[in-house]
Amino acid sequence: MISIPTIKRFPSYLRLLQYYKEKGFSWISATTLAEDLGLTAVQVRKDMAGTGVEGKPKVGFEIAPLIDAIMQNLGWDQPTDAILVGAGHLGGALARYEGFASYGLRIIAVFDNDPVKIGMKIGTITVLPMKELRQYIDEHSVHIAVMAVPAATAQELAEDLVSFGIKAIWNFAPKDLKLPAYVIVQRTDLATSFAVLSAKCKQLLSCGQSAKNELV
Amino acid sequence: MISIPTIKRFPSYLRLLQYYKEKGFSWISATTLAEDLGLTAVQVRKDMAGTGVEGKPKVGFEIAPLIDAIMQNLGWDQPTDAILVGAGHLGGALARYEGFASYGLRIIAVFDNDPVKIGMKIGTITVLPMKELRQYIDEHSVHIAVMAVPAATAQELAEDLVSFGIKAIWNFAPKDLKLPAYVIVQRTDLATSFAVLSAKCKQLLSCGQSAKNELV
Structure with missing residues (x-):
């Protein structure tokens, strides 16, 4: 190991x-x-x-x-298929991000529960309704899910995904997930990263919009 | 504090x-x-x-x-202006990501050194040539830069940004930056996050494409 x-x-x-x-x-x-x-x-x-x-x-x-x-x-030597849940701004950006291909990650389907987004095209992928998650995961033997959903729905969704057969979750939702120990979870939270940068910047350097005025 | x-x-x-x-x-x-x-x-x-x-x-x-x-x-109560350097796949996705607005981050300019990308529109923002970085930072009193460039050019770019007046860097380049202690650096590396997920998945669960065949 x-x-x-x-x-x-x-x-x-x-x-x-x-x-x-x-x-x-x-x-x-x-x-x-x-x-x-x-x-x-x-x-x-x-x-x-x-x-x-x-x-x-x-x-x-x-x-x-x-x-x-x-x-x-x-595990980058062969393509790893993953589904992406959440077709909002971040989900859309992740689904379109071609950089994933260089490390073998292939987003093969995108899911959302917003009727406006269902059927929408993100690149070549059509957004599917959440109610098809179970069947899709089963039929395609997908093990990895990328979650780009709001914090409020993240825990419930993660539990569903695990019950449908997902073994590893890349969590972009701003929420720590409580899942069985055998589930692999990797968290990336852009808001938290920026919070640290922004707060340090404000506290230590008075960064931000006001700086321009201070100079006047 | x-x-x-x-x-x-x-x-x-x-x-x-x-x-x-x-x-x-x-x-x-x-x-x-x-x-x-x-x-x-x-x-x-x-x-x-x-x-x-x-x-x-x-x-x-x-x-x-x-x-x-x-x-x-x-520091999210007032908009914080930032520039973004690197208009590749990730840079483009970040420039378009509207979620930043909810934490007050406003990407006001995008820079690249690729002649094909310069002049291109990302949403409402036109990609500017890197040679205009110094003047832009100076004229707009920007303190924050988001870096979405390859690892090979990250260190040199970061040093330039600091010398032009940037005080805080959100680094999406897969490279640890060596900068003076007064510079605030926050790193987000999608490849590294996925590396951990993917390797654990492979080692512990035989995730990936082969799993389907194993089931046959």
Whole structure:
């Protein structure tokens, strides 16, 4: 089992390795990786040990197999299908975000319970009604759901999703979910991130609109 | 100074308070807030103390002043202007994401160095060339920049932004920035979030495309 901190660094390694590969390099040293990512060479070697790819003295790691191994460890080597629930502003942006493709995430269906949104097209995907969730998850054997719904409906929806067979939830709703321990939950909350930035900015630097007036 | 954990909870309080306000309530108890958010009443009272709004025995907190106080503490009571750098898929999605408005964040300009993107419209905003960054920041007294650029260019861009007068950076680039301590940096990395979800899913549950075949 690879540690979570190592997994968190894998996407950065991946981008760097792909960059060097595109530049025509075939081998890379732990020292180069370490310098580029601001890590110690010892940490890089530990992280690389988790991939199963062994380095060689003087030349370091062969780039192509290392990319493959990291992709495989992340589960990014084959497309992972996910459904997205919530076709609001954030849901719409996530459904259209093509960057997911580079890490193998494929949004195959979008659900909402707003009659105005049902039937609407987001890119090539048609928004389906929530009442079809159970059948869709069952028929397509989807295990991952991306939730972009309001806080108020998040817990109930998450419980439904789990009962329909969802095993992993990427939660963009601003709400901590209480779910059985076997369910994998990853939370990303844009409002909370901005709250911290905004409050620090206000407290420490008097950021914001008023600053312009202060200068007058 | 309000603690970071309290600030992180403020957006959740805010949504809940707005929900109760819309339902016609004027007062709310610490116990109700605590139950809805999965916190202890003691924690809620501590958090509320930071807002300066005092609760009253039996009735609790008056909702409207509490909303105002939290908004003010977060700096969300007045619009905060920010620029966005990077008009790729994520940058485009962020520039279009109307949810930012509810926490007072207003993207007033988008910059990119790709000639194809410069002059392009994202909603009502025209993409400007990076070479105009310095002048724009100066003329508009902007203090916050949202960065949605590739990892490879993030550090250099961040240093430029700081030298142009930016004080706070919301970094969506998959790269830890090394900046002077007085610069406020908040990082949101979608790839890293998904990496953790995807790797756990693969390791623990054999999530992903192969699951369907296993069932056959």
